[in-house]
Amino acid sequence: MRQKRTWPIHVALISVGAVMLLPFYWVLKTSISGDNIFTYPPSVIPRDPNPFYYVDVWYAIPFARYFLNSVIVSGMTIAANVVLNAMAGYALTQTFRGKTFVLLLFLSCMMIPFQATIIPAYLITGKLGLLDSYLGLSLPMFSTIICIFVYKASFDAVPRSLIDAARVDGLSQWTIIWRVMLPLARSATATNVILSFIWSWNNFMWPLIVTRTPEMQTLPLGLARFLSYQEDTTGALYAFCIMVLAPGLLLFLMAQREFVQGLSAGATKG
Amino acid sequence: MIEAAVKAKAGSPALRRSTRRAILIWAFLAPSLLIFLLYRILPLLWNVVLSFEAWSPLKPAVFIGLDNYQEMLFDDDVFWQSLWNTLGLISSAPIGIALALGLALLVNSEIRGREVYRTTIFLSYPLMTVAVAIIWRWMFDERVGLINYVVRSLHLVDTPIPFLNSFTWALPCVIVANIWQMLGFYMVIILSGLQTIPRNLYEAAGIDGANAFHRFIRITVPLLKPSLFLCFVIGMLNSVTSFDLVYVMTGGGPGRATEILITYIYKLGFNQTRFDYAAAVTVTFFILLLGITYLANRLSGGNAGAVERD
Numbered sequence: 001m002r003q004k005r006t007w008p009i010h011v012a013l014i015s016v017g018a019v020m021l022l023p024f025y026w027v028l029k030t031s032i033s034g035d036n037i038f039t040y041p042p043s044v045i046p047r048d049p050n051p052f053y054y055v056d057v058w059y060a061i062p063f064a065r066y067f068l069n070s071v072i073v074s075g076m077t078i079a080a081n082v083v084l085n086a087m088a089g090y091a092l093t094q095t096f097r098g099k100t101f102v103l104l105l106f107l108s109c110m111m112i113p114f115q116a117t118i119i120p121a122y123l124i125t126g127k128l129g130l131l132d133s134y135l136g137l138s139l140p141m142f143s144t145i146i147c148i149f150v151y152k153a154s155f156d157a158v159p160r161s162l163i164d165a166a167r168v169d170g171l172s173q174w175t176i177i178w179r180v181m182l183p184l185a186r187s188a189t190a191t192n193v194i195l196s197f198i199w200s201w202n203n204f205m206w207p208l209i210v211t212r213t214p215e216m217q218t219l220p221l222g223l224a225r226f227l228s229y230q231e232d233t234t235g236a237l238y239a240f241c242i243m244v245l246a247p248g249l250l251l252f253l254m255a256q257r258e259f260v261q262g263l264s265a266g267a268t269k270g
Numbered sequence: 271m272i273e274a275a276v277k278a279k280a281g282s283p284a285l286r287r288s289t290r291r292a293i294l295i296w297a298f299l300a301p302s303l304l305i306f307l308l309y310r311i312l313p314l315l316w317n318v319v320l321s322f323e324a325w326s327p328l329k330p331a332v333f334i335g336l337d338n339y340q341e342m343l344f345d346d347d348v349f350w351q352s353l354w355n356t357l358g359l360i361s362s363a364p365i366g367i368a369l370a371l372g373l374a375l376l377v378n379s380e381i382r383g384r385e386v387y388r389t390t391i392f393l394s395y396p397l398m399t400v401a402v403a404i405i406w407r408w409m410f411d412e413r414v415g416l417i418n419y420v421v422r423s424l425h426l427v428d429t430p431i432p433f434l435n436s437f438t439w440a441l442p443c444v445i446v447a448n449i450w451q452m453l454g455f456y457m458v459i460i461l462s463g464l465q466t467i468p469r470n471l472y473e474a475a476g477i478d479g480a481n482a483f484h485r486f487i488r489i490t491v492p493l494l495k496p497s498l499f500l501c502f503v504i505g506m507l508n509s510v511t512s513f514d515l516v517y518v519m520t521g522g523g524p525g526r527a528t529e530i531l532i533t534y535i536y537k538l539g540f541n542q543t544r545f546d547y548a549a550a551v552t553v554t555f556f557i558l559l560l561g562i563t564y565l566a567n568r569l570s571g572g573n574a575g576a577v578e579r580d
Contacts, residue, residue, distance in 0.1 A: 006381045013376055017390040020450070023405045026416045030408065041423075042414040084301045091298035094291075102299060109310045111563070115511045115532050116556045117313035119539045119548050120320070124308060140309040143302040173294075202398040204514040209540060220400040224518055227404060238408065241401045252396050256389060259396060264458050 031238040053239035060236060063243065065215065066222035070201060073137045073218055077200035080142040082192050086185070088143065089151025090177060110145045115205065122209050132212040141200055147192045154188035155181055187261070194255070194262035201248065219244050314556070320549035327543070338550035349551060351526045352534040353558075356510055358441060359448070359530060360562065363505030366449040367498060370456035375490075377457065378464050388461070392454035399451065403518035406447040410434050440520050440527045447519065448509055456501045463497030464490070503566050510559065531555045 030037055034048030057063055092099070114121070121140060122131075130136030158181055166176050182189070204220040211217050217225065223244055230237055252259050321338055325331040342349050373391060377384050394402065409416050410433040418430040433439045467490065475485050491498075513532045516522060522529035522537070531551065538548035 006379070009376050009379055009381055010383075013373070013381075013387045016373060017387055020391055020394060020454070022416065023409050023450070027405045027408055038413055040414060042416070042419055084305075087298040088302040091295045094295055096292055096295045102303070105303075105306070109306045111560065112310045112314055112556070113507060113511055113559065114309070115513060116552055116559065117310060117317065118535070119545050119552060120313035120316035121309055122539075123316070123545070124312065139305070143305045145306070148302060198396055202396075202400075204398075204400050204517075205536070209536075220398055220514070223398075223400050223404065227518065237404065241404050245397060245401050248396060248398065249393070252393070253389075260392060260458055263396065263455070264462065 027238045027241055030235050031242050033235060037235050053235040054243065056234075056236040057240045057243060061222060061226055061240070062214070063222070063240075066217055066219045069134075069216060070218040072134055073207075074197055074200040076134060076138040077141045078193055078196045080138070081144060081147055081196035082189060084143040085147040085151050085192055086182065086189075088148045089188075090155055090181065092148065092152045093155045106145050106148065114140065118205065118209060121206075125210060131210055132216050134216075136210050137207055137216070137218070138200065140206065141196065141203070144196065144199075147195060150191050151185060151188045154185035158184050187258075190255075190258045191262040194259055197251075198248075198263070317549045317552050317556075320546055321553045323546050325546045327545070338547050339554075341547065342550055342554065348526055348529065348534060352529040352531045355441060355528060356530045356532075356555075356558075359445060359509040359512070360506050362445040362449065363452075363502055363509055365445075366452050366505060367456050367460075367501045369449070370453050370501070371460055371494075371498070373453070374457045374460040374464055375486075378461060388454075388458070391457055394451050394453070395455040397451070399512070399514040400518050402447060402451050403515050406443070406450070407434065407519055410443050434520055435524050437524060437527045440524060444512075444516055444519055444528050448512055448515060451515075452505060452508060456505065459501050459504075460494065460497050463494045467493045499566055499569070503563060506562055506566070507559070510555075531558075 029044075029046045031053050032049045032051065033043070033046045034050045034052070092103070125131055125136050125139070128136070130139065162180060163176060166180050171179070202220065203218075204224070207218045207221050208224075211221065214225075223240060226237060226240055320331075322333060322335060323331045324334045324337070377387050377391075410418075412418060412430050412432040412435070415433070417433070421427050422430060431439060433443050471489050472485055475489060480488065510530065511532055512530075513536065516528055516530055516533050517536075520528040522533045532555070535548050535551050535555065538544045538551060
């Protein structure tokens with residue numbers, strides 16, 4: 001097997017990689033082209049590159065506002081997910097009456113995709129008076145079953161002897177959770193942060209339903225709104241796209257291993 | 271609970287500690303349980319109730335039995351159209367998975383730069399779907415989209431194809447964008463499946479004279495079955511719930527050519543304020559999802575995607 005030539009594999013993978021990257025390039029090229037974007041044939045390399053479209057975006061739409069909203073909603077979601085899921089995950093490592101019931105409840109909730117609940121979820125949010133508020137935007141995502149199980153698995157992996165040793169040393173239950181369990185479950189925390197970030201940052205449908213005023217819109221909504229009144233006629237739309245994608249991409253490239261692990265953990269468990 | 275109370279009254283410190291422990295455990299579970307109750311269980315039940323009623327926000331609810339379902343099944347072409355489109359989207363998942371399987375086999379071979387290839391192919395998965403939809407709208411653009419440019423340069427067609435405004439092409443275009451986004455993700459799952467296959471199986475088969483094709487059919491595919499079905503379940507759930515992609519790429523159009531159940535539910539509820547009827551469609555949608563997941567589980571002969579209960 002080893003002495004086989006590898007260049008056909010490289011050729012195949014490079015061409016697939018090119019197909020995967022090409023759409024990015026095409027949009028990036030459009031966003032910095034100085035040309036009229038409807039010239040035919042379209043140029044493959046950007047002619048007369050300039051950042052004007054990016055400046056346009058900055059002045060045409062409240063980008064900072066959308067960005068801030070996204071950051072607030074994601075921040076709330078991430079914080080709530082880490083705290084609530086760690087708590088629930090820890091509770092599930094204990095034995096108590098009704099545990100089977102709780103587990104069954106969680107597993108069956110996992111079968112209900114959020115999209116299948118939007119209408120009553122909207123009505124409930126309305127009844128709670130949370131429409132068009134940060135809390136209303138993030139509350140449904142405050143806890144995720146998959147992430148609870150990620151924490152549970154991680155806590156389960158902490159050796160009992162270690163906990164017993166800590167107890168013998170006279171540490172209280174709380175100190176054990178804070179000083180022993182949580183530091184050892186760091187990868188579960190990373191998974192929680194990444195998954196809840198991705199889900200809340202990219203979420204489109206729920207904000208679309210819950211927000212009323214432009215002041216509360218998050219980035220994906222702002223992008224869709226921009227599209228709806230600009231159509232495809234301006235490079236600014238593509239500049240906006242790049243601006244929206246850049247933070248996520250950078251984060252992904254920086255914490256690549258954690259992302260891949262977290263996302264596949266999220267999927268294999270759910 | 272009564273038992274616990276009695277025990278607490280008995281006053282033995284050990285027992286009191288166990289009650290305190292139980293309270294702590296339930297206090298830890300309470301916030302999550304409350305959220306699932308509020309945003310999963312309650313909506314599900316409410317949907318079912320609502321689907322048997324005639325109701326709109328300003329009118330009192332009237333029980334109308336199966337009228338909503340009757341209208342949906344017998345008088346609503348849009349419902350059927352979106353149901354078929356949804357099933358079409360689901361059945362495209364295996365194409366993506368097959369592609370990903372090929373890629374995973376290539377990336378799994380011992381070549382230089384496999385990390386780079388893996389990253390490149392995975393890159394599209396964590397992206398914001400709204401932006402992905404806008405990117406692909408631009409790729410499929412009639413006048414200056416890259417795809418039209420390529421097919422015209424190759425003289426495959428003379429006039430540009432208005433992909434997203436065409437009844438034939440719109441749904442396949444959405445499918446292409448969906449596969450593009452999911453491909454790397456399927457690949458990563460299959461890769462982790464491949465890494466669990468012991469190498470010596472291949473060596474043994476090689477000694478027995480099995481060629482590459484036989485090794486693939488007899489060893490790789492059977493042992494990858496759980497990963498492949500996992501991909502299918504995820505791909506299916508992802509495609510039926512890809513509201514953002516359809517909403518931004520085509521808005522369900524042209525006509526209803528790319529309407530799927532989830533976009534139809536949204537439009538019924540929030541554009542036409544027909545919450546009651548939308549609830550009936552939602553219940554059907556949910557039953558469809560459950561049915562397909564169940565079927566996939568049975569076919570895989572195991573518990574794809576199930577959480578191991580200790």
